[in-house]
Amino acid sequence: MAGAATRDELIAVAERLFAERGIDAVSLREIGAAAGQRNNSAAQYHFGSRDGLVDAIFESRMAPIDRHRQAMIAELEAAGRSSDLPALCEAFVLPLAAVAGDGAGPSWYARFLAQVVFDPDFDVLARRRRALTSGLRRVITLLDARLGQLPPVVRGERLELAATLVVHGLAQRERARQNAGRRRDPLWAVFAADLVDAMVGVLSAPVSATTRSAARAAARRSA
Numbered sequence: 001m002a003g004a005a006t007r008d009e010l011i012a013v014a015e016r017l018f019a020e021r022g023i024d025a026v027s028l029r030e031i032g033a034a035a036g037q038r039n040n041s042a043a044q045y046h047f048g049s050r051d052g053l054v055d056a057i058f059e060s061r062m063a064p065i066d067r068h069r070q071a072m073i074a075e076l077e078a079a080g081r082s083s084d085l086p087a088l089c090e091a092f093v094l095p096l097a098a099v100a101g102d103g104a105g106p107s108w109y110a111r112f113l114a115q116v117v118f119d120p121d122f123d124v125l126a127r128r129r130r131a132l133t134s135g136l137r138r139v140i141t142l143l144d145a146r147l148g149q150l151p152p153v154v155r156g157e158r159l160e161l162a163a164t165l166v167v168h169g170l171a172q173r174e175r176a177r178q179n180a181g182r183r184r185d186p187l188w189a190v191f192a193a194d195l196v197d198a199m200v201g202v203l204s205a206p207v208s209a210t211t212r213s214a215a216r217a218a219a220r221r222s223a
Contacts (some may be wrong), residue, residue, distance in 0.1 A: 005082045007046045007056075009035045014043070019111035023054060023119070054116060055129075061099060061109050062132040068095035069135030073142070083146050089199040091139045097192040100170045101185060106178060110170035131204055142218055147203060151215040154207055162202045169195050 013035040017026045028043040028050055036041070047053040072091040076082050100110040116122045124135055140159065147155045174200075177185045185191070 003046075006035075006037070006042065008060075010037070010043050010046055010053070011057050011060055014053050015061075015112050016106075016108045018054070018057070018115055019108035023050070023115055026050075028053070032146060054122070056095065058116070058129070059132055062129075065095045065099055066132055066135040068098065069139060073135060082142050085143075085146055085204060086196065086200050088139055088143050088146060089162075089196045089203070091135075092143070092162075092197060093196045094192060095135070096166070097170060097188075097195065099172050101177075101188040101192065103121050106183075107174050108114050110167065110174045114171040150207060151212060151219070153215050153218055154211060158203050159207075162199045163203060166195060166199060169198070216217065 010031060012050065014031045017031060017034060028047075029040050031053070032040055032042040032107070037043075039045070043053060047056055069091055072080075076084065076087050076091065081087050096110070096113075100107050117124055121130075125137060130137075144155060145158060147158060173185065173188070173191055177188075190223065
């Protein structure tokens, strides 16, 4: 039991330090000290490496987020709404927003995600994370199908832009709440709903003639 409690404390402290300072700027030794561990090797003992600790944070948070997302997608598919763009964007945004803004205490998860998700060395959808990302992979597949009218290269760019907007938007709002010294954000629900609207806007924006021409040129160069 003591070992499990220590592990949970190390995960919580590491999430905060990684969120505040970046993954590469924090050592396992610092994390152990900040968690009140007298053994300088405590984090290494429990997680093996910094990458192992990053994975542990991701797993502890992503498991409930993915269950929530899978439940939302199942409801959409049962109702025949699997191509409903606003509903799919809700399934992408709201499970993550619920964790970052649950008000149960200070949150650093959105800022942690902003540090790791777009790191080229961290593949969210890697095979070893499949059990934690079933809902995420499904909603991305459904969004990709829904945007089938877009040139393939544009579709990929739009999905990446939308994901960036969501993660960094949540991280910025999370940071602002902390800087204001508030445990809760009274407008979090408004912000989350508006973030869904913004994602819909990014994905559904018309493709200009200039963009289509650039996409065709890119396709010819890669052929």
